[in-house]
Amino acid sequence: MEEREYNKYRRRLRAFLKKYGNAYPPEVVDFIKACFKDSVENIYDVDILMQVKQAIGVKYDKPSYYEAHLQKIMENFDIGCRVVEIASGRFPALANLVATEQLKIGKGTITLYDPLLINMEPEYPNMTIKRKHFSHKTNIKDYDLLISTMPCRITDAILETAAENHKDFYVAICPCDHFRKPLGPEELGLYQQYEADKAAYLTHKYNNGQIIVDQLPDEYEIYTPIVYNKR
Numbered sequence: 001m002e003e004r005e006y007n008k009y010r011r012r013l014r015a016f017l018k019k020y021g022n023a024y025p026p027e028v029v030d031f032i033k034a035c036f037k038d039s040v041e042n043i044y045d046v047d048i049l050m051q052v053k054q055a056i057g058v059k060y061d062k063p064s065y066y067e068a069h070l071q072k073i074m075e076n077f078d079i080g081c082r083v084v085e086i087a088s089g090r091f092p093a094l095a096n097l098v099a100t101e102q103l104k105i106g107k108g109t110i111t112l113y114d115p116l117l118i119n120m121e122p123e124y125p126n127m128t129i130k131r132k133h134f135s136h137k138t139n140i141k142d143y144d145l146l147i148s149t150m151p152c153r154i155t156d157a158i159l160e161t162a163a164e165n166h167k168d169f170y171v172a173i174c175p176c177d178h179f180r181k182p183l184g185p186e187e188l189g190l191y192q193q194y195e196a197d198k199a200a201y202l203t204h205k206y207n208n209g210q211i212i213v214d215q216l217p218d219e220y221e222i223y224t225p226i227v228y229n230k231r
């Protein structure tokens with residue numbers, strides 16, 4: 001990246017941290033500052049950095065990770081409905097994009113669940129922030145579509161509650177191994193396969209449409225499965 005462009009993003013990062021820095025734990029701010037320079041070179045990175053880069057508008061030769069997911073969600077679902085995003089992250093990068101699109105089409109709401117969301121007011125009138133854990137006990141009857149990217153240990157609960165309540169869902173499985181007893185590097189990929197199989201099994205069992213197992217286009221070099229249902 002050219003120095004001029006990098007300096008532009010660095011100025012934007014400074015403004016972002018001026019606005020939101022106090023809402024992050026200090027060690028996370030240190031991490032963002034320390035890793036930002038390397039991170040702007042790569043479209044795919046740790047979620048915390050991708051969220052910040054989305055917020056300050058770092059551009060690549062293709063849509064960002066969140067823009068690519070938004071595109072896929074919109075290709076497959078009408079987002080002018082009651083969307084809930086589970087495990088939004090510390091900064092609501094994907095949810096902000098969804099809220100913006102909903103405002104453009106004049107319908108739809110988005111509710112966020114993540115205990116680590118920074119303490120901020122929603123910046124969109126159609127957004128509700130719940131700084132809380134999502135679980136099997138969370139009442140999802142008032143939502144139409146569950147979305148989530150890299151939901152780590154809460155993936156099972158999302159897939160199960162979506163199927164049991166006959167809700168539409170779109171989940172990009174986490175690249176890590178979230179088995180209770182991780183299997184080790186030689187078995188990488190088994191966790192992702194397990195979750196994709198589980199989504200297929202539950203979708204069939206609860207007659208919740210047809211399961212689609214997909215991934216982002218090859219150019220992203222992100223080969224973790226995305227699972228969603230189609231009616």
Ligand SMILES: C[S@@+](CC[C@H](N)C(=O)[O-])C[C@H]1O[C@@H](n2cnc3c(N)ncnc32)[C@H](O)[C@@H]1O
Pocket residue numbers: 047048050051086087088089090093113114115116117132133134135148149150151152153154
């Ligand atoms: C790898 S991050 C992904 C964040 C975001 N979706 C993204 O793609 O940038 C996983 C997130 O899951 C959240 N999480 C873990 N357990 C959760 C739960 N029970 N309910 C809601 N969020 C949870 C964590 O707080 C964390 O922010």
